[in-house]
Amino acid sequence: MDLLQRFATGDLDAFESLFRQHQGAVYRRIVRIVRDPATAEDLTVETLWRAYRARARFRPDASFEAWLRRIATNAALDHLRSVRRYVPLPDDLPADPRPDTAEQAESRKAIRSALDSLAPRLRIVVQLGLIEEESYRTIAESLGISESAVKLRMFRAVRILRKKLQQWDVKP
Amino acid sequence: MNDPEFKELGEKLRSAIQPLRQPELSRDLWPAMLQKMNEPRVRVPWFDWALAAIAGAVLIFFPGAIPALLYHL
Numbered sequence: 001m002d003l004l005q006r007f008a009t010g011d012l013d014a015f016e017s018l019f020r021q022h023q024g025a026v027y028r029r030i031v032r033i034v035r036d037p038a039t040a041e042d043l044t045v046e047t048l049w050r051a052y053r054a055r056a057r058f059r060p061d062a063s064f065e066a067w068l069r070r071i072a073t074n075a076a077l078d079h080l081r082s083v084r085r086y087v088p089l090p091d092d093l094p095a096d097p098r099p100d101t102a103e104q105a106e107s108r109k110a111i112r113s114a115l116d117s118l119a120p121r122l123r124i125v126v127q128l129g130l131i132e133e134e135s136y137r138t139i140a141e142s143l144g145i146s147e148s149a150v151k152l153r154m155f156r157a158v159r160i161l162r163k164k165l166q167q168w169d170v171k172p
Numbered sequence: 173m174n175d176p177e178f179k180e181l182g183e184k185l186r187s188a189i190q191p192l193r194q195p196e197l198s199r200d201l202w203p204a205m206l207q208k209m210n211e212p213r214v215r216v217p218w219f220d221w222a223l224a225a226i227a228g229a230v231l232i233f234f235p236g237a238i239p240a241l242l243y244h245l
Contacts, residue, residue, distance in 0.1 A: 016202060019201075019202055019205060020200070020202060023197060023200070023201050023202075024196070024197045027195070027197040027201075028192075028194070028195055028196075028197075031192060031195045032191075032192050032195070035189075035192070037195075037198070040195075041197070041199075041201060041204070044197070044201055045201050045204045045205050045208055046208075048201075048205060049205065049208055049209070052209075107188070108187070108188040111184060111185060111187075111188035111189070112188055112189065115185065115189070126185070129178075129182075130178065130181060130182035130185050130186075131182070131185050131186055131189055131191050132191050132192070133182070133191065154178070158177065158178060158181055161181060161185075162177075162181065165184070
């Protein structure tokens with residue numbers, strides 16, 4: 001019996017092996033959305049815990065990575081819905097080395113506020129699509145929705161963001 | 173995402189919020205997973221179940237109470 005089949009039957013050793021293999025990828029997925037390492041670690045554990053509890057529903061012939069990515073994205077989305085505020089970048093994440101002028105700092109603040117004002121289901125599409133530059137297909141697979149639904153959310157989000165940035169007269 | 177409008181906005185966003193290309197996990201999370209698995213499950217107190225049963229019974233036997241209940245919600 002291979003690892004995934006053993007996992008599906010509840011074998012704890014198989015789960016530990018899969019956990020160690022995939023924790024890094026799950027973490028990377030989540031930290032790109034929540035942008036806070038400590039929260040991303042908690043959500044990584046939560047994601048793999050959800051996967052373990054749902055193991056009976058996993059089909060061993062399907063892609064385990066894609067299944068985990070979807071659970072991780074949903075866990076991160078649940079988190080965004082529960083906090084409804086922008087989590088500022090902590091010091092250990094790469095920051096822009098260029099010094100800010102007062103105008104640039106103001107502009108950054110406005111852009112972050114505009115992103116923060118989006119509903120989580122729109123914000124996640126913007127973060128993954130426009131900031132992390134993922135394809136529509138990858139985002140759609142992660143969220144378990146169609147590509148056209150992702151495009152629709154992106155159009156709505158962009159329209160809202162542009163409107164807000166125009167209101168605040170933000171220049172690139 | 174080749175639309176010029178998206179491209180321009182994407183550049184603006186990335187200038188304010190840096191993309192995280194290869195963020196790395198700094199520690200093994202398996203011990204945290206084991207801790208989570210061993211946590212006692214949250215138990216619902218018996219009186220919560222009793223309250224839910226009473227509320228359910230009221231709604232079934234006195235459906236006229238539903239608008240009043242909704243009003244007070």
